[in-house]
Structures are given as structure tokens and as C-alpha cells.
Amino acid sequence: MELEGQVRIPSGCAISAVVSKDLRPISGETVIKSMIPMHDRSNGLGGGFAGYGIYPDYKDFYAFHIFYDSRKAQEECEKYLKDHFEIVQAETIPTRKIPEINDVPLIWRYFIIPLTSQMLRLQVDEKEYTARCVMYINVHLDGAFVFSSGKNMGIFKAVGFPEDVGRFYQLDDYEGYEWTAHGRYPTNTPGWWGGAHPFGLLDYSVVHNGEISSYDANRRFIEMFGYKCTLQTDTEVITYIADYLLRKQKLSLKEMSSVIAASFWDTIDHKDPQEAKVQTYLRKIYSSLLITGPFSIILGFNGGLMALNDRLKLRSMVTARKGNTVYIASEEAAIRAMEPDVTNLYAPAGGEPFIVLTDEYEKEV
């Protein structure tokens, strides 16, 4: 059977997220709980989580989480890492032996910083350098797959039901101010861990429910800019689009949502003239990054998250709030599992970005 990346696998999913605007630490346990009532939205073939603010002691270092198929792949990859980064810490990611999670690869974590000499030689900034190295490993080094590469955040994923994956990675031992979670329902899968979600690049992580019909138009466009879609999944291409528009093109989150879930031309025409002008402009120049077909996504990053539905709202997604904590999930039941006593239940309209920023990040920007 072909591995993920050699074949395109559609899937349905469950997603959820929680973020504390005032950076109050939240245990990974909380977000695991949200996935239990949505059990039937997954089929045991992929689950995962992303936590932000989980590595405060190493917050200035890129945290690479890597799956290895073999010791040989690990040796080769570590040689590459040493040539390109200073490694301040290398360790296996602690896991709990449970019967539900099998065929475990080697799972390693590295805290690293780019070698300045190399960055100067390539005349790129730290993020671009790191992103290129991630891309190199994932495309060229057989048996090694970087599945998390941001600072002070980490992705944890595996083949299994999400609640089992959370227990497997001992997420109850981690605390962060923001979590996203994903349960996957692929139509078929070779059971490869790299194919589970969230998908991440630098500190961007994406969980996604849907099957986008624009996939190949998006993929072929984004690959012009140095990205290589190795997994053939929607989540991967959406992550690269977010990285391209936010980091490289320097769009705001709202502007990005006007690209990927652009309003219909008729709707744009009825907007306030200045707003209409900007949206028309963005649709014209980034037309190949419009995403069609059903999706609900949560894009996490250091400082907040953005939830977004496709413009027809073909996938469910609700949001809620309690105090300074904001919750998002495919189903209200998932939110109630995290916090029964929420207020402001709200289902964002198709194409309407739901942006939550931490107070600290809001002050910065």
C-alpha cells in the first residue's frame, strides 16, 4: 500500500481548541476531554494535539519533534541538524505504553538554534532558514519527518483515536495557554504517523476538518515559492498558505481570510467601497489561494489562533467563551466537555474569521 504523500487521502474530522487570553496555564488534559464526545468523528486512524507555551524553559529555541523509521534515519538526520543548527537539548519524547497505540516509531525532540554563519551565507532570516531546513529533511531524508518546528510550542500526533493519542504522549503533564486538537476520519490510510494532524511549520499549526476541492490549484501555486507538499493533505497545503501569506507576504489574519475564504464577488460589491477595493485586490492577486470545498480550520500560532470556515460553511464549527478563555470546536458538546458553563456560544458565518489573540500579543501589535 502506498504511504501518505504518495497517494491523496480524503478525510473527515473533529477539531477543537482552547485558548486563555491572559496566558493562564491549561493542562493538556482539558483538550483531551473535548475529543471524547466527538469520538465518532474519528475512526482511530489519526489524532493529535498542538500546545502553545508548553516549553517556557526553552522558549528561545526551535523545538523540533521528529519521527524516525530507523536508527539509520536518525543518524543521518542528526548529522544534518548538527551541520545546520546548534543543538542544546536532544531527547526522546516521553510516552506512556498503552494497548491502543501500536507501531510506534522513534519519537525525538530537539531544542535548537540556527547556525548564524549558515544563515548569513544564505542571506535569509532565522525563520526562513529554519523553514527551509524542515522542508529539506521532509523531502530529502528518507525515514525522518519533522512534525513540529516552532518555538515554545509542540505538536503531538499518532495513529489512533485522539483521546488515546493524548494519553500516549502524557499530555496531562504539559501546561500551555493554548491547545488545539484533531481527530481524523480518513477514508483509507497506510497508518503512517506523519499523516496525522495537526500539521505544523514553524509556530503555525493547522487542524482542519474537510476536503478541499481546490487542493491541486492551491498546491501547484504554493509550490512556486519553495514549499513542497509531501503529504498531499489539505492541512499541509493550508499550513503553507498561511505561512506564505502571513510570514512572507505579511498579510494580517483578516486579510488572509479574505484570500482563502474570499467573499463572493456579489457580496464584495455591496461592501463599503474601501473594504471592497481591498478585498477585490486580494482576490485578484491571490486568486490561486482561494480555498473551495468544505473546511473548518483552526490556525494556531504564538499569540493566538484563528478559526475559519469555508465560505459556504459546509462544516460545523462553534465558539464560546468563559471569562478570558475562548473555546472552539466542531460540536458544542466538545466545548461543554471542557467547560460546561460557557457563554457567548456563537457559530461564525462562512468565511468569517474568528480571531483570538492573547492580551500580551494584542499589546505588541
Added chain:
Amino acid sequence: MPISLVTPEFEVLRDQTRCIKCRVCERQCANKVHHLDPDLGVMVSDEASCVDCQRCVTLCPTHALKIRVNENQFRPNANWSQQTIKEIYKQAETGGMLLSSMGNPNPLPNYWDHLLINASQVTNPSIDPLREPMETKVFLGKKPRSIKRLPDGSIDTSLTPQLELSMPLMFSAMSYGAISYNAHESLARAATELGIYYNTGEGGLHEDFYKYGPNTIVQVASGRFGVHEAYLNAGAAIEIKMGQGAKPGIGGHLPGAKITEAVSRTRMIPKGTDAISPAPHHDIYSIEDLRQLVYSLKEATNYTKPVIVKVAAVHNIAAIASGIARSGADIIAIDGIRGGTGAAPTRIRDNVGIPIELALASVDQRLRDEGVRNDVSLVVGGSIRSAADVVKAVALGADACYIGTAALVALGCHLCRSCQTGKCNWGIATQQPELVKRLNTDIGTQHLVNLMTAWQHEIKEMMGGMGINSIEALRGNRLMLRGVGLSEKELEILGVSYAGE
């Protein structure tokens, strides 16, 4: 007259029991096939002149007429076909090049027919265009590589000129001269009504049609016929014609007989003289020269019009297109080997160039490999026959399609492929006033609008089936295509997987 070795291609079958001798056929045939035999008192035919344009058949009030391929056969020979033998007779009798018109009629592989379109099932909902918005609007032109911000942080929304199309279709270049005033008027009015564009071809713009300028693309070809400042500024875009799919590598020849008073004034050449456009542009012998012409035209129009560079699909098309993308052109138009023409040497039309599907696939991929795909838009033509061909072309990577033959068929053309004679009985490819007036421009306009509207409905229906509600999400979306009956190499060039994969 000496006896010709060339036997008639067609037979005229007349049911004498139905014929009422109304002589409509006689009056309608510019080739003078029919006449009333005064001695016999019946209508008879000179089949040698028949081109099978179906005019008489269509207008016969009693349906007494049928035209069919002459059943007379030369001795069958798989190597020397009847067609080949006849062509040799013609050349032996005349000493000339064989002339043909419309697109290549030979059974070259047609890749559209080997590509199949996807639809949503279960994992992804299809979208009903009758109930949900379905967008086919397209903007053609250069897109910037990054956004610019104004001092107040807002986005600078100024953009180089773009063409806005209500659907990814335009009428391709057909000159006034090659086709009639009425055909041009129909195309211009239909384009205006539809929110798309028609193209003047290389024959200039008749003074009556300047009012359709906002929906007109004015062409600058190697003969520079009818090119002047007002002309360049009259249209919405300027197209430099470097080549044409039906006759790559050669120029054009409009016989003096078609250069009437009005055509002469529009083309700015003397009445009755042959209009011969040179094979190359004599100011463009290389890619850097093209850049100069692109910018000359932009200067002449104060950078208010996008410039299209139209080329024929030839062997090295990917590299050529990549060069054009860096020449300042805003749009590249590529015309495939099956593209039509008002007149071309038969050998050229049938043997020079490559199919548009392969050219499109390799150009789109090359421009992406080089990271310049967004610097230009891509328009393709050369036998786009239906809405399905359009959907496939867009999925392979085209921004829009040019249609010529299909538009003429909507005006009544029956593809008799005799445009070069100037005796088009349908009033399309002729300048004879009594023939031109047969094309009613109100009906012609309506037929074109109907055809395009019908295609737009079909495009939307197919998009909806794929779960795509905006045409830009289809562009270059090759996963929406699968090949059947193709070799691995063909699939590789087309960039599509085999059905079942």
C-alpha cells in the same frame, strides 16, 4: 475548358418529386452549383463546384436536397488515399500551393477527449449552481509578487491593467476582411452583452465598431494593417500576434478580391490589392525585440492596456512562453495545431505545430517551475469545442480560452472549409454585399450570447459537481482530471493521473 482530373468531392441528391423549382438553391449558391435546365424543365447541379456548405439544403422549402460525399471511388489504396491523389492532380494542374481554411481536419490525437472530469461523492458535497453562488469571473493580467502598504498601513490597491471576464471565454482573433462586417458586428455586440471580449484580428477596426472598444482586443500583427494611435487606444487590450496555430511560421494573405472599399479604409491599404502580412514581424527577430514592441505599445497607450502576446504552439513552446513572460507581456495566448484560419497552406495547417493540450500543460508547468506563473495570464485556443473542453483547459492551467470556430458555427458556419474562396454562402467569410447581408446581426448576436450562456451554465454545473464554486479554484487543479487511453509519457506531460489511480 480542359477536362480536370479532379472529380467532384460531393454529390447533390435532389428528390425531383419534392422539387418545386422555386430556384431558392440557385439564388443561394454563390458557387453556382444549381440551375434550371430550360430544356428539361428541372433543376440540375454542377457538382464540381459544390463545397458542402449546406446552404441550399437548409433553405430548401421542401427538403428536396441532400449533399453527400461522392461515392465514386478511386481504386482503394491504403498508402495513396483518394485525398492524396486528388491533391496531386490539383497541384499538377495549377503548380500552386494547396490552400485550406478552418482547422486541421485530420484525425490527430485530441487530448480533450482523453481527459475525464471529477465529481464529488460522499467525502465532499457537490454544489448546486441553481441554489448556491457559482463564480466564473476571471481577471487577466499581471499580478504583483507582493503587496505594498501605504504609509497608513492599508494595502496599496493599484494594479497594472487587467481584463475582467464574466466567464473564462473570449472570441479569438478573426479579422475584418477575412470575415464580414456583419460577423464582426455580431461578435462585438455579443462580447459587450456577455461581458467578455472579441478580437479584431489583424485587419484593423472598422470605424463603426469603435463604440464596442471596452470589449475589444485590438491586434497588432506583422502586416500592421490598420494600426494607428486611435486604434491602439480604442480597445481594452492590445494583442501582438506572433503566430497562429493553423499556420505557425508563416504570415497571412488576404486576396485583393476581399479588399473592398471599407476593408481598404480599415486596413489602410489600397483597394483591391492583396494584403500580405510577412511571416515574422520585421522588427522582432528575437525576444529582446519583442520586449521593445511590448513597451512601445504600452507607451503609446500610456500603460492603460494589458498587452497580450499570441503565439502558435510549436515544439519549444514552454521555453518560448517563459521568455514572453519576462518580456513585459501581461497575457500569453497560445494557439494549437487544430486552430482555425481564413486561409492557410494545407501542408502547413495540417503538419506544423503541436496540440494545444500538451502545449498548455507544459507551459503552465514551466511557468510554475520558474515561479513566474502569476506574472502572466494564460489564454488558450485551437479547437475549444464545448464547455467540457473549457473546464479541462482551465483545470490544466489556462486562465481563459479563445474560441473562434465554435463562434462561427453559432453564426451558421457549416465548416465547409472554403473561407479562402470568399464565397461564403452564410455571409461570414465573405465581403460580397449580397452574401454578407444574409447574416442577420441581431440573430447572430443572439446566437453567440446563447451559446456562451449555455456554456457558462454547463461550466457551472461541472464545477458544482466537483465541489468548486469559483473558477479560480479550478485553474491548474489537475487532480480534477484523469486520463484514459494515454501513454505514460502523455500523462507525464499533461500532469494528470490515469483513471483509477
